[in-house]
Amino acid sequence: MTDSGVLTLPAPAKLNRMLHIIGRRDDGYHALQTLFQFLGHGDTLTLAPRADGEIRLDADLTGVSTDDNLILRAAxxxxxxxxxxxxxxITLDKRLPLGGGLGGGSSDAATTLLGLNRLWSLGLSLERLAALGLELGADVPVFVRGHAAWGEGIGEHLTPVELDTPWFVVVHPGVGISTPSIFGASELTRDTPPITMARALQGGASSWRNDCEPTVRALYPEVARALDWLGERAPSMLTGTGACIFARLEREEDAEALLAEIPERWHAFKAPGRNRSPLHDALDRRAS
Known part of the structure; x- marks a missing residue:
């Protein structure tokens, strides 16, 4: 961030360390139980004031219409x-893949809300900003609140948690996945018995799973191949509805070694897990 009234802020990725689908609601949305955690990797937004009151965006997002752009909608x-x-x-430096299950669009929207709240000296609370974020998407509030969380409902009922913070290697197999296509699939598991947050945390990472993974495997063979390849080398899982998958490593050097083995046809990166959002760390540094 600079001192010239311009804010440069991160929009970090998230992982779903666990994702259970426990039912389908009357409004068509799915009832979920999940664990959100941030990564030390993501997009970057630069926000500069305009005296004419206009909101402008520089971003190269192929296939995303202006009306669907979450940054503009949030602003x-x-x-x-x-x-x-x-x-x-607003200028977007896009690093996270579209349709990857990393929450890139939701994170961009949250960074827009918090960044403009600061840039415009509005003084709105996190609760108010999270409520505005929920109007844009179910994942936006966790990015606004900025802490790893147990999520219920459609993911908007959040309880802060402390998770282990290993290194992760995240692999994008080069395919785009539409979230509605997965949630609308007839074979998707929708009846996982609910569990308590305490039980989920007590079970630990070795017991966590993603209920979307079997459906994504069946519909997207390249994701299945990547899951099999990565799973032979480290504990691995799909995040969200995909297409990204992640492997959990204890040390950065282990992540670097695995990253060096990734087949060239797949995009991959390494990043540490974070229980506090890098966005909130950046805003705190600006205030100090």
Missing amino acids: RRLKEASGTRSGAH
């Missing part, structure tokens, strides 16, 4: 809710 919703006349020029 416009915050401007409307606050009544401010301020504007902003």
Whole structure:
């Protein structure tokens, strides 16, 4: 971040360390139980004030229409809710893959909300910003609140937790996955018995799973191949509805060694797990 009124902020990735689907609600959404954790890797947003009140975005997001762009939607919703006349020029450095299950769009929206709240000196609370974020998507509130969390409902009922913070190697097998296509699949498991947060945490990482993984395996052979390859080398799992998968490693040097083995046809990166969002760390540094 600079001292010139321009904010440069991270929009970190998330992992679903666990994802159970325990039912389907009357409104068509699925009832979930999940564990969210952040990564020390993600997109970067630069936000600069505009005196003319306009909101402009520089981003190369092929296939994402203006109306669907969560950054613009977040900025416009915050401007409307606050009544401010301020504007902003937003630049996105996109590193996270679209449709990867890493929450990139939701994280970008949360960084927009928190960053513009600071840039425009609005003083809105995290609770208010999280409520605005929920209007944009179920994953936005966890990024706004900024702490690893046990999530229930459609993922919006959050309880902060402390998880282990190993290194991860994240692999994108080069395919895009539509979340509605997975949640709409007839073969998707929707009746996992609910468990308590305490039981989930007591079981630990070795007992965690993702209920979407069998469906994604069946529908996307390249993801299945990547899961098999990675699973032979380290404990591995799908995040969200995919397409990204992650392997858990104890040490950075182990992550580096695994990263060096990844087949060239797949994109991959390594990153540490974080219980506190790098976005909140960056905002704190700005305030100090």
